[in-house]
Amino acid sequence: MGIDRQIVGADLATVLPQDNARWWTKSHLVKLNLMLFSAILFSGTVGYDNSMMNGLQALPQWKEFMHEPKGAYLGLVNATQALGAIFGYPCMAVLANKYGRKRPIYVGCFVLAFGTALQTTAQNREMFIASRAFIGLASGFFGSVPILITEAAYPTHRGKMTASYNTFYYVGSLLAAWATFGTRNYDNSWAWRVPSLLQVAFPGVCIWGVLLCPESPRWLIAAGRVEDARSVLIKYHAGGDEHSPLVTFEMAEIEQAIQMGRHNTKSTSYADMFKTNGNRHRLFISVSIGVFGQWNGVGVVSYYLAAVLQTVGITSVTQQTLISGFLQLFNLTVAVWAATLVDRVGRRVLWMTSGLGMLVSYIIITGLSGSFDTTKLKGTGLAVIPMLFIFYGFYDIAFTPLLVSYPAEIWQYELRSRGVAVVQSSTFAALFFNLFVNPIALDSIGWKYYIVYIVILIVLCVTIWFAYPETRGMSLEEIAKVFDGDDAALQQGVILSAVEENMAANGVGKDVEHMDEKQCNN
Template identity: 65%
Template sequence: MTAQAGAQSVGHDLAELLPRDGKAWWKKPHLLSLNMMLFSAMMFSSAGGYDNSMMNGLQALEQWQVFMGHPVGAWLGFINAAQALGVIFGYPAMAYCADRWGRKRSVYYGVALLAVATGLQTGASSEAMFIVARFLVGTASAFFGAIPVLITETAFPTHRGKMTAGYNTLYYVGSLVSAWATFGTRNYTTSWAWRIPSVLQMLIPTISLPGFFLCPESPRWLINQGRTNEAREFFFKYHAGGDYQSPLVPFEMAEIEEALEAEKANHQSGSYADMIKTKGNRHRLFVSVALGIFAQWNGVGVVSYYLAAVLTTVGITSVTQQTLINGFLQLWNLFIAVSAASLVDRVGRRPLLILSSFGMLICYVIITGLSGSFASTQHAATGLAVIPMLFIYYGFYDIAFTPLLISYPAEIWQYQLRSRGIAVTFTSTMLALFFNLFVNPIALNAIAWKYYIVYVAILVLICFTAWFCFPETRGRSLEEIAVLFDGEDANIAPPGAVREAIELKMADKEAMHVENVKEA
């Protein structure tokens, strides 16, 4: 790790204290262990992706259509929206649980709920039972929202940006497994055509659970709970590799303690009301809400949950073709999203957001034109041309709105409001999604391709917002990002305070050592 590369990720002060031994992180046992445990935690994001892709695939299966009574319009929208409704109810509970009892316990509650939901959905004997199961799936996914907070507060400084951004990209691992599971069962003649994909909803969380069990609790949460020694031991073990002389640990400890004390001194209690008390928090709130809404109101909700309907409008009606396209689309999404997450520190958050917004706008204009042309001419080649444009559109979506939807809010909120900030973003996303899931099938049935024009207009607004309102967070430690929003009022240690705290602690340590020698 060079000083320049470290400064690019976390700023110069912290970068100066990072080890420069020339070893890759995977050759250091402490970082390899930490990252593997955090990767296990990241895999829980697959639950939401699995559900998304599964519902796309089930709509193409005649067995599911018969079981659910061939739902269309608002009824189909409600079936899909039940999951979003569960997320909306679950996120406030997650934020409270994560702050009160720890980030890890919130996830355990989510696993238990997901197991119940999977059992209900797989064994569903009625439409109502299936819908209740989907509601519980959404609630379980909400409790997994504590994981990006845990990653942000636990990862090694130079890994924080990429790992937090990587969390939401693994959403597509679930999408990929679900899409191909549905493709594999498409020719079953019984209800197991949709029950097998339903039971596999627990597959990835079950595999990930042992690794997550070993994962450490957030050191920032530990410090806020007064468990300072445990937090210090975490930093020595996983950030310093057992080197008790490392200056990195006292720096991190002092920076966090100073920030927490400053937040408390400014009467930040961690309530939702604090989000509107200061100009900086109001800016954070706007960014969090806007990012959450724009993540769904950019047209992705149409192709995510109603891909079968979109493909039907351009003449692709075969179940095999629809499920096959869905499978390859999820593989493409995973590749692009993971690639983009690896670039957040090199390229920056703001350029990715701007490129994503303008790229989606151009693609949606072309998709709208092609769909309209096919509706008029019924020319097969025109309809087929929509398919590669859907892939390109999703590529632009994935370079920012997949990796940054979670990681960006997790960075910009300070400790006391971080869990609630994530909750606000995802609640905004689910409210937008809940609206879309009702409106999209009705609009697609009523005006077909003309509905895409609405999203073209919204994408223009998204481009302006990304350009003027989203600041760059690259090159700062987690505590230093506050300066971008609060300026001189930022709740961080003033220049030199952290180093002074380190020097005092090192001096105290040396004095204790001398005293022990004298006594001996």
């Protein structure tokens, strides 16, 4: 079986080009991937913000300006951003369904620019906290980016492209970590204002590619703009070939799936997520991914690394910011590598490896932290540092590439934007709780707080094993069979029959012979 069949399924694989040419030799795929790559970079805006706030907590200049935030007050400063995002994602879902996948991105850029200006010019701590809400709101609007990537990417590139979205979170984290390291010795407020100002760098660079990027063909078809959708697929999936079997197949499959979805659901709302066993299963996965994405211990490290390092005796500002910088570089490397594995090993393998790895490493971190608290041995405290890297490495294997891409592919078109909104709202709701509670708990009981996350990680592993199905080797329309069972299988049969009729009417035949392994690079 050729690898194309493992990536997109047997039916779609039979109509892929069989010219054995590498994708980077095809100008239409190069253009499409470059535009989608620019969209991928938007995840760096969230990563930059999170890492920047971690770095600011190590700067005396920022702590003085904010009146030495600790405990509940520090939690409020960080949690305000999450609160803004919780409101932003539902707004994104409405805009993405009504006006297309690209419009919310433009709104997000405007809101982020306003929030950045407010934060950079803040004259008091209240102004700074208010700016955090706008920056969080912008993050919510950027939630349409992975939907656009999922629906516009070339079939054999969809898995890797969508999984890559969240990995570039660490590009932003890396830049923020080194920005705060570079300004740490400024003797005035520009030590934190410069990193704040740089938050607009990502949208400024990325927006040009998004402006040129085609709108989602699935949204265009749903909006009644069938010929526009066909033009997009012909131009970017078939390189201008109007008679491409791939375009004929994709158009027929998408049209039939959307028509059947509308027949089964007259109107879509969040209430539809509760109406069928398949949707309830998807909803459970979406909420649990969002919650587990933050309630696994990573929230302690990502926002309160300085506090964690202080508990094991590392108090130097230079050392704290330096460790943060190298941690983000390590995260980026592992996350990008993991994104390349989604079609090779499948989603479940990555999920389970991530969960079990985090559990074991967090147990070791807890043991080392407890030992240092008792013995005060410097070597024991330093041993926590490599374990933090190992823990984050296992987190990056699944929770970075799959946090957004997995929900985006399991939800059917009608509910995809709302499904992604549920995941991200759950993520930021869990993050809001973490950001508010974590500093209080760390101040009160120190390393003992880690035990809570050990228990949660055990629950996480059990949930993944029993509730997260494999989706490798299926098109977006075929994945419905995994969740909706016989009804979806029957619908898929109807769709395929319609596809074959459509292709026959257009004089296109499907070659069902097995493809050579070399075709995997098309």
